[in-house]
Amino acid sequence: MKPTPEHNQRIETMTFASVYPHYVTKVVKKGRTEDELLQVIEWLTGFDKTKTQTLIDQKVTFKTFFEKATINPNAHLIKGVICGYRIEDIDNTLTKQVRYLDKLVDELAKGRSMEKILRTE
Structure with missing residues (x-):
C-alpha cells in the first residue's frame, strides 16, 4: 500500500504531542518503560528527554x-511493514520518518531487545 497525498498531508499536520501519549501507553502496557521509549526517540531524532518534552509542550x-x-544515519536500516505500509516503499520523506518512529515503538512494545531496535548495521 502506498501513502496518498492526503495521507501525507494528514501526517504533516498531526502534532507529536497528540501521538506521544499513545506511544507511552502502548509500550508501558507491554511491560516497557517511558525511559526506553525516550531512548528510542533520542536514537532516531537526536532529541534528549528535555528537548522531547519541550517539543511536546x-x-x-x-x-x-x-x-x-537529526535523523540517525542508521535509520535506513529500519525496514518492514507498519500500519499497512512497507517502509522501504514510502517516497515521502516525512511520512517515512514518522513510520520509522512507529516501527521502533512497535518493536519496543513487542519486547525486542534495545540492542536490536537501536540498529548499528
Missing part, C-alpha cells in the same frame, strides 16, 4: 518535529 507538528531532528 510546544505542540509541534510532525513536520516541525522532524525538521528539527
